[in-house]
Amino acid sequence: MRTTWTFSSAGQIIFGSGAVGQLPDIVSRLKLNRVLVVTDARLVEAGLCDQVTTLLKDRGTFKIFAGGEPEPSLRVAETCISEAREFRPDGLIGLGGGSNLDLAKITATVLAHGGSPRDYLGEDKIPGPIVPLICIPTTSGTGSEVSASGVFTDEENHIKAGAMSNYLRPAVAIVDPNLTLSCPRKVTADSGIDAMTHAIEAFTAVDNSTFPLPPGEHSLYQGRHPLGDCLAEKAIAIIAKNLPTAVENPQDLAAREAMSLGAMLAGLAFSNVGVALVHALEYPVGGATHCSHGAGNGMLLPYVMRYNLPGREREFARIAQLLGEDTAGMSDKQAAERAVVAIEKLNKKIGIPARLRDLGAKREQIPEFATKALGITRLIRVNPRVPTMSEMVELLEAAY
Numbered sequence: 001m002r003t004t005w006t007f008s009s010a011g012q013i014i015f016g017s018g019a020v021g022q023l024p025d026i027v028s029r030l031k032l033n034r035v036l037v038v039t040d041a042r043l044v045e046a047g048l049c050d051q052v053t054t055l056l057k058d059r060g061t062f063k064i065f066a067g068g069e070p071e072p073s074l075r076v077a078e079t080c081i082s083e084a085r086e087f088r089p090d091g092l093i094g095l096g097g098g099s100n101l102d103l104a105k106i107t108a109t110v111l112a113h114g115g116s117p118r119d120y121l122g123e124d125k126i127p128g129p130i131v132p133l134i135c136i137p138t139t140s141g142t143g144s145e146v147s148a149s150g151v152f153t154d155e156e157n158h159i160k161a162g163a164m165s166n167y168l169r170p171a172v173a174i175v176d177p178n179l180t181l182s183c184p185r186k187v188t189a190d191s192g193i194d195a196m197t198h199a200i201e202a203f204t205a206v207d208n209s210t211f212p213l214p215p216g217e218h219s220l221y222q223g224r225h226p227l228g229d230c231l232a233e234k235a236i237a238i239i240a241k242n243l244p245t246a247v248e249n250p251q252d253l254a255a256r257e258a259m260s261l262g263a264m265l266a267g268l269a270f271s272n273v274g275v276a277l278v279h280a281l282e283y284p285v286g287g288a289t290h291c292s293h294g295a296g297n298g299m300l301l302p303y304v305m306r307y308n309l310p311g312r313e314r315e316f317a318r319i320a321q322l323l324g325e326d327t328a329g330m331s332d333k334q335a336a337e338r339a340v341v342a343i344e345k346l347n348k349k350i351g352i353p354a355r356l357r358d359l360g361a362k363r364e365q366i367p368e369f370a371t372k373a374l375g376i377t378r379l380i381r382v383n384p385r386v387p388t389m390s391e392m393v394e395l396l397e398a399a400y
């Protein structure tokens with residue numbers, strides 16, 4: 001039985017509209033002279049890359065890698081790394097959604113420790129500090145700016161694969177909600193429901209005191225603990241209240257600010273407590289259908305919530321309240337069910353598909369999804385109920 005828990009974050013968080021203006025000071029403080037900015041063509045086009053590089057003009061040399069892509073493949077990671085090796089930066093800036101931030105993380109890792117991205121997939125494979133990394137998110141979703149993970153598409157094995165290590169937490173996270181104003185509707189919705197999934201999976205995870213960790217094994221995810229709960233509860237309420245507005249009215253700065261905060265709080269929660277069955281299922285589903293991580297998670301979320309209800313009625317009843325449901329006079333069981341319905345309503349409102357088939361999945365892929373998801377032990381063991389193969393197939397059939 002575990003009796004202690006820990007909490008880790010980015011080295012420093014700088015939050016608020018206009019926060020990116022502090023970049024020159026941060027670059028000086030970290031004593032960076034050659035900076036590689038890892039981003040993508042859409043952010044160059046949207047003018048966000050210029051906004052950042054203008055701030056670097058009098059601070060030594062910089063180079064832009066704009067080859068990032070959504071749900072980055074290991075191949076793109078190799079390309080970014082080979083350009084980085086040529087340039088020999090002493091620091092990196094990840095600018096973008098989770099995809100670019102993760103690309104910057106793995107590049108900073110390989111620059112520091114050699115080898116190739118595959119060497120670092122899995123848990124705790126990074127032997128020491130990585131090249132100093134500043135992460136500047138332009139979506140409100142993944143929490144990668146504070147998290148200990150980097151996620152990639154393994155095209156050979158048709159699955160998403162992650163690297164997890166506290167060394168992947170950025171030295172500095174600059175969270176400037178202004179940078180999310182240009183986020184297209186679908187990206188806002190998908191990344192926002194990903195953040196909601198992080199918070200719900202953290203709030204309903206297995207308890208830290210009963211976390212099923214075999215002797216001698218180490219896990220970054222530790223199960224539910226009091227600090228994780230504080231962060232997750234707040235994140236759920238903030239995201240529920242503001243996500244529909246941010247989707248409907250992209251220029252609403254107050255909603256964007258709230259979403260940036262909510263997503264970051266959810267990132268702090270899940271990156272210590274854990275994410276579970278939704279994410280385990282999204283890895284093979286996303287790998288096969290190429291849906292966005294957020295759309296896959298959002299679609300799967302209500303089905304997994306329903307499966308998890310029996311062991312976590314009190315928590316789901318609380319989630320219903322946080323989602324704005326009136327649960328007065330209801331039993332925990334009734335209120336818990338309202339949480340699932342509230343997520344279904346939210347999904348519908350923001351345009352998240354309701355069924356696996358809508359993502360392009362084929363019915364005959366279900367056994368493969370179930371087998372692959374069950375194989376991701378580091379996520380499955382965080383789930384409050386441990387599913388059997390036949391329960392997984394049943395869940396996926398219901399979702400199909």
Ligand SMILES: NC(=O)c1ccc[n+]([C@@H]2O[C@H](COP(=O)([O-])OP(=O)(O)OC[C@H]3O[C@@H](n4cnc5c(N)ncnc54)[C@H](O)[C@@H]3O)[C@@H](O)[C@H]2O)c1
Pocket residue numbers: 040042043046069070071072096097098099100102138139140141142143144147148149150151152160179180181182183184187190191194293294
């Ligand atoms: N590292 C982690 O802890 C973690 C957690 C969850 C998810 N992820 C990963 O993050 C990725 C998803 O990241 P995401 O949801 O942030 O989306 P994303 O980074 O994939 O971006 C999606 C698209 O939106 C564009 N975009 C982003 N911000 C924009 C802006 N402000 N204006 C205009 N266009 C913008 C991007 O250029 C891209 O084309 C997935 O690969 C997922 O697996 C990582």
Ligand SMILES: [Fe+2]
Pocket residue numbers: 142194195197198279293297
């Ligand atoms: Fe996620």
